[in-house]
Amino acid sequence: MEVTDFMRHIIFMLLLSCFSLVPLLAETAWAAEPGKLSIQPEVLDIGTFYSGGRVTIEGEVPKGQDVVVEISGPAANGEFDLKGRVGPFWMTNGRVEMDGAPAMYALLLPGGSDWQKKASALGLGFEKLKNKIAIQSAALSPDELFNMFLELKKSEGLYVVEDNAVAYAAANNGRRRFTATCRFPRSTAAGNYTIKATAIANGAKSMELASSFLVDEVGFARLVYDLATNQRLTYGILAVVIALFAGAVMGLLFKGGRKH
Amino acid sequence: MPWYIYLPIAQHSVALPVVVGLGFVVGLLSGLFGVGGGFLMTPLLIMIGIPPTVAAASDSNQIVAASASGTYAHYRLGNVDFKMGIYLLIGGVIGGTGGVQIIRILRQMGNADFLIKITYVVMLGFVGSYMFFESLQGLRAHKSRGGAVLENSNPVSSRFIQALPFQTHFDKSGIVLSPIVPLFLGGMVGILAAIMGVGGGFVMVPVMVYLLRMPMHVVVGTSLFQVLFTCIDVTIMQAYSNRTVDFVLALLLLVGSTFGAQIGARLSIRLKEDQLKIFLAVLVLVVMLKMLFSLVLPPHTLLSYHGGH
Numbered sequence: 001m002e003v004t005d006f007m008r009h010i011i012f013m014l015l016l017s018c019f020s021l022v023p024l025l026a027e028t029a030w031a032a033e034p035g036k037l038s039i040q041p042e043v044l045d046i047g048t049f050y051s052g053g054r055v056t057i058e059g060e061v062p063k064g065q066d067v068v069v070e071i072s073g074p075a076a077n078g079e080f081d082l083k084g085r086v087g088p089f090w091m092t093n094g095r096v097e098m099d100g101a102p103a104m105y106a107l108l109l110p111g112g113s114d115w116q117k118k119a120s121a122l123g124l125g126f127e128k129l130k131n132k133i134a135i136q137s138a139a140l141s142p143d144e145l146f147n148m149f150l151e152l153k154k155s156e157g158l159y160v161v162e163d164n165a166v167a168y169a170a171a172n173n174g175r176r177r178f179t180a181t182c183r184f185p186r187s188t189a190a191g192n193y194t195i196k197a198t199a200i201a202n203g204a205k206s207m208e209l210a211s212s213f214l215v216d217e218v219g220f221a222r223l224v225y226d227l228a229t230n231q232r233l234t235y236g237i238l239a240v241v242i243a244l245f246a247g248a249v250m251g252l253l254f255k256g257g258r259k260h
Numbered sequence: 261m262p263w264y265i266y267l268p269i270a271q272h273s274v275a276l277p278v279v280v281g282l283g284f285v286v287g288l289l290s291g292l293f294g295v296g297g298g299f300l301m302t303p304l305l306i307m308i309g310i311p312p313t314v315a316a317a318s319d320s321n322q323i324v325a326a327s328a329s330g331t332y333a334h335y336r337l338g339n340v341d342f343k344m345g346i347y348l349l350i351g352g353v354i355g356g357t358g359g360v361q362i363i364r365i366l367r368q369m370g371n372a373d374f375l376i377k378i379t380y381v382v383m384l385g386f387v388g389s390y391m392f393f394e395s396l397q398g399l400r401a402h403k404s405r406g407g408a409v410l411e412n413s414n415p416v417s418s419r420f421i422q423a424l425p426f427q428t429h430f431d432k433s434g435i436v437l438s439p440i441v442p443l444f445l446g447g448m449v450g451i452l453a454a455i456m457g458v459g460g461g462f463v464m465v466p467v468m469v470y471l472l473r474m475p476m477h478v479v480v481g482t483s484l485f486q487v488l489f490t491c492i493d494v495t496i497m498q499a500y501s502n503r504t505v506d507f508v509l510a511l512l513l514l515v516g517s518t519f520g521a522q523i524g525a526r527l528s529i530r531l532k533e534d535q536l537k538i539f540l541a542v543l544v545l546v547v548m549l550k551m552l553f554s555l556v557l558p559p560h561t562l563l564s565y566h567g568g569h
Binding site: 046047048049050051052079080081082083084088089090091092095096145148149151152155186187189217220221222224225228229232233235236237238239240242243244246247248250251252253254 | 264265266268269271272273321322324325326327328329330332333369370371374378492495496497498499500503505507508510511514515518522555556557558559560561562563564565
């Protein structure tokens with residue numbers, strides 16, 4: 001009996017130690033090292049029940065400085081269709097090629113004074129993007145096409161500028177800790193993203209912290225996508241077989257069929 | 261909103277209750293009116309943000325599931341005219357394969373979505389108007405003398421069909437007909453299946469009844485047989501050529517539509533047929549108008565992703 005009690009005591013102490021260490025470990029992993037960004041979660045998974053995701057970025061800058069965070073996604077499909085009026089209908093009548101346009105772009109700003117103007121003056125935001133993207137089309141000017149591109153991306157929630165998205169903690173040891181939160185929309189593309197935090201002092205850039213971030217299709221969604229892309233015929237036959245099986249199961253459940 | 265599901269081919273996250281509910285509503289209408297819901301499913305999917313090419317191809321996949329048990333049931337009852345079905349099927353495979361290639365070429369040109377929408381506008385406009393006026397006539401006939409029998413004779417088309425070569429006897433249907441007719445009809449339905457993602461029953465059944473004069477019980481079984489195999493062909497071809505079949509979407513729609521169809525079939529016994537038909541006709545016309553407006557009103561942005569998302 002004494003041995004059993006001793007074992008119980010040991011197990012209890014071990015469990016207690018483990019649970020006590022969990023928050024400590026989490027805190028250690030979560031805290032940003034000086035000069036580095038800490039991103040949570042480390043990878044954003046697009047799985048079967050993906051509905052967008054929230055990503056938190058933490059870091060430290062010198063005391064008294066402000067922070068603007070930029071997130072840009074992988075280069076998107078460079079080809080776009082341009083609609084025009086053909087008779088009474090709006091249909092595709094031109095092609096636009098864009099190189100260097102990220103699939104997603106988010107500019108996270110602190111609260112307070114007019115940060116959109118300040119960021120723009122520092123070369124951050126959509127104006128800077130326009131200069132980075134090479135637009136080729138005979139139909140319209142690059143400025144007009146860029147504005148249309150912005151409208152398209154904004155309508156999908158993929159290009160955003162967010163005020164009050166950067167918060168600060170109390171300064172400690174001459175460092176100021178910041179936290180920025182970004183909502184990745186449902187239409188986020190998989191790929192490598194770049195996250196850059198720019199520290200601003202007296203209206204000028206003082207330092208930059210950068211890190212890469214992965215958005216990845218995982219599990220069943222990845223399996224289906226890979227199969228449909230790499231084994232097209234197999235996928236087509238499989239889709240039919242699954243449909244026949246599902247139809248048979250439904251038929252058995254309800255003892256009948258219906259017309260189409 | 262909770263309960264989202266990610267569609268790997270559409271690359272779009274949708275609310276699960278919306279997709280299953282949409283399948284349910286279309287299934288309910290299908291059960292209520294005894295028509296296939298394919299012609300309503302694709303436009304409604306487009307309205308919730310599914311790319312038109314994916315919506316049409318996945319709907320074909322869903323029809324495979326929805327028509328499988330019905331075809332088997334009619335086969336067991338001996339209601340399938342296999343000779344007619346094979347001719348229709350050969351036409352359907354040729355038409356379906358051609359339709360998939362049309363979509364592929366138009367996708368490269370950037371106008372596949374336009375073709376799908378404009379085809380829907382024309383077909384829904386035609387079907388909706390026909391149903392509306394037919395139901396109105398039915399209501400008037402009921403009011404005047406409690407029902408009327410419409411005589412559907414078209415001597416010009418009948419004479420043309422009888423003049424075609426290779427007249428063959430179709431034992432099960434009890435008719436003599438040139439195989440060119442079912443080959444041509446199957447081809448047309450195959451093209452529609454590829455472009456619109458429909459089974460084509462809404463075209464095939466009236467043609468078989470009024471034009472080919474086939475008995476009703478054989479019409480339903482043979483139409484289902486042709487629809488099933490045409491949609492199998494279209495599903496495989498769309499997956500292979502265009503990578504637009506999202507079977508996750510198809511299965512979700514199937515679950516909703518199967519339950520909806522069962523409830524619709526039970527409700528249909530209690531409700532007045534002509535009034536329901538007018539309601540369906542109005543619904544079809546509203547969907548048609550919504551699609552028409554999306555084609556003629558200036559879009560919110562003139563730029564779109566090449567070849568769909």
